[in-house]
Amino acid sequence: MTVNTESTTLLVIGGGPGGYVAAIRAGQLGIPTILVEGADLGGTCLNIGCIPSKALIHAADAFHQASRYAGESPLGIRTGAPTIDVTQTVAWKDGIVKRLTGGVGALLKKNGVKVVQGWARILDGKTVEVGDVRIHCEHLLLATGSVPVELPFMPFGGNVVSSTEALAPETLPEHLVVVGAGYIGLELGIAYRKLGARVTVVEAAGRVLPAYDDELVMPVAASLKRLGIDVHLESSVLGLAGDGLGIRMKNAGGEEVAMEADRVLVAVGRRPRTEGYGLESLLLDMNGRFVRIDNQCRTSMRNVWAIGDLTGEPMLAHRAMAQGEMVAEIIAGKRRHFTPNAIPAVCFTDPEVVVVGMTPQEATRLDVDCISASFPFAANGRAMTLESTDGFVRVVARKDNHVIVGWQAVGGAVSELSTAFVQSIEMGAQLEDVAGTIHAHPTLGEAVQEAALRALGHALHI
Ligand SMILES: Cc1cc2nc3c(=O)[nH]c(=O)nc-3n(C[C@H](O)[C@H](O)[C@H](O)COP(=O)(O)OP(=O)(O)OC[C@H]3O[C@@H](n4cnc5c(N)ncnc54)[C@H](O)[C@@H]3O)c2cc1C
Numbered sequence: 382m383t384v385n386t387e388s389t390t391l392l393v394i395g396g397g398p399g400g401y402v403a404a405i406r407a408g409q410l411g412i413p414t415i416l417v418e419g420a421d422l423g424g425t426c427l428n429i430g431c432i433p434s435k436a437l438i439h440a441a442d443a444f445h446q447a448s449r450y451a452g453e454s455p456l457g458i459r460t461g462a463p464t465i466d467v468t469q470t471v472a473w474k475d476g477i478v479k480r481l482t483g484g485v486g487a488l489l490k491k492n493g494v495k496v497v498q499g500w501a502r503i504l505d506g507k508t509v510e511v512g513d514v515r516i517h518c519e520h521l522l523l524a525t526g527s528v529p530v531e532l533p534f535m536p537f538g539g540n541v542v543s544s545t546e547a548l549a550p551e552t553l554p555e556h557l558v559v560v561g562a563g564y565i566g567l568e569l570g571i572a573y574r575k576l577g578a579r580v581t582v583v584e585a586a587g588r589v590l591p592a593y594d595d596e597l598v599m600p601v602a603a604s605l606k607r608l609g610i611d612v613h614l615e616s617s618v619l620g621l622a623g624d625g626l627g628i629r630m631k632n633a634g635g636e637e638v639a640m641e642a643d644r645v646l647v648a649v650g651r652r653p654r655t656e657g658y659g660l661e662s663l664l665l666d667m668n669g670r671f672v673r674i675d676n677q678c679r680t681s682m683r684n685v686w687a688i689g690d691l692t693g694e695p696m697l698a699h700r701a702m703a704q705g706e707m708v709a710e711i712i713a714g715k716r717r718h719f720t721p722n723a724i725p726a727v728c729f730t731d732p733e734v735v736v737v738g739m740t741p742q743e744a745t746r747l748d749v750d751c752i753s754a755s756f757p758f759a760a761n762g763r764a765m766t767l768e769s770t771d772g773f774v775r776v777v778a779r780k781d782n783h784v785i786v787g788w789q790a791v792g793g794a795v796s797e798l799s800t801a802f803v804q805s806i807e808m809g810a811q812l813e814d815v816a817g818t819i820h821a822h823p824t825l826g827e828a829v830q831e832a833a834l835r836a837l838g839h840a841l842h843i
Pocket residue numbers: 394395396397398399400417418419420421422423424425426427429430431432434499500501502524525526527544565654658688689690691696697698699701729
């Protein structure tokens with residue numbers, strides 16, 4: 382086979398949010414850059430993750446709302462029973478994905494990045510092969526992301542699906558069993574329930590969203606109950622039932638029980654994509670399953686960089702993007718380090734959950750003397766007008782100097798508060814700064830100000 386060779390300064394493997402942002406920034410900075418993507422530009426995030434899941438959640442919410450209006454609605458709105466054409470819903474979602482991935486392609490082109498379509502195979506730290514093209518580079522950036530974890534006794538296929546297939550259903554199941562009550566399992570489980578499917582969630586831990594504290598999770602657990610989602614905690618799935626149309630599981634009492642289900646969504650986590658493309662041959666230092674990086678995203682091999690899901694938790698798109706932008710700037714000669722004070726995490730459940738910085742429990746564990754205070758949405762006018770009074774905003778601040786070290790919130794639309802939360806922490810705000818800022822009325826943001834006021838001992842509206 383004839384091999385064509387190319388040379389570049391920066392070669393990025395993976396066109397997800399980490400890789401494409403790195404390539405765009407590198408292009409802006411005048412660094413000759415090639416980006417190799419085997420599937421679609423935009424990676425997990427744009428094609429099978431963040432964006433499609435939020436689209437499906439929105440469609441499910443709209444349908445659920447319409448179904449409420451067909452029954453009793455305190456707003457006085459009455460409609461007929463709605464119907465849904467899932468094929469059209471998925472097509473609408475695909476349209477958004479196409480617009481965004483097309484936009485990424487256009488931005489890469491505009492910034493002079495050459496995109497090579499194909500699966501990269503690493504030959505050494507400076508050489509990669511894509512089909513019959515061999516590309517030499519000065520800097521190799523690994524941004525290959527992650528894949529869903531499969532249960533060995535219940536592999537993906539047929540009725541057993543990962544989030545990828547769950548985001549593009551051809552039909553709705555009668556009964557969906559969701560294995561795993563992390564954010565992906567709950568976001569999709571709630572969406573399917575709102576679309577009309579019966580949904581059961583099976584989780585090995587003692588609560589849903591096990592990464593978060595009881596207080597935060599309580600409004601979500603209450604909502605699951607209200608929506609009619611069955612939740613089995615301290616339970617583990619053992620495998621498919623004999624006829625393949627259900628599962629066997631061990632329940633909290635240790636009994637083995639069977640449950641019929643015409644679809645099973647396995648959402649037990651994601652693992653970094655470290656195999657199948659020659660990464661092993663570089664013998665990079667690893668950090669468990671992840672590629673080990675320093676605070677500039679350098680791996681243990683000179684001029685080999687790694688970012689995003691490949692490199693550890695939190696496996697979130699905005700972390701990958703921030704790392705990608707930074708690596709491009711370092712290669713261009715700027716002094717940068719990846720040392721954020723906080724990285725926001727959002728669950729787009731109903732209600733939504735936001736966690737930024739330290740929780741009170743983490744502060745105690747780290748021996749940081751903190752005060753914390755919550756303000757409930759039940760006392761917020763805007764929340765009442767949105768029929769969304771469940772939940773609260775909580776602030777955590779150092780006792781000695783009132784510097785804010787954490788914010789958490791649970792409630793309708795609180796994802797949008799993450800911006801204010803993370804900005805206040807990055808800017809080193811004290812409780813007094815937030816308490817003394819005039820917040821627009823009526824907004825959910827007033828609960829942010831009131832939480833800070835409450836931590837200072839003088840909340841006004843409670
Ligand atoms: C259902 C779901 C919902 C999510 N929701 C959110 C959310 O709301 N917010 C959030 O922040 N995060 C969310 N995430 C996580 C988010 O999608 C990831 O953190 C993010 O996409 C990671 O970016 P990345 O660039 O590291 O990798 P990826 O986005 O996984 O991109 C890696 C790319 O590399 C390509 N690739 C891999 N190997 C090769 C190779 N050898 N040659 C060529 N190309 C290769 C892949 O095809 C892929 O396109 C969600 C994930 C899922 C699954």
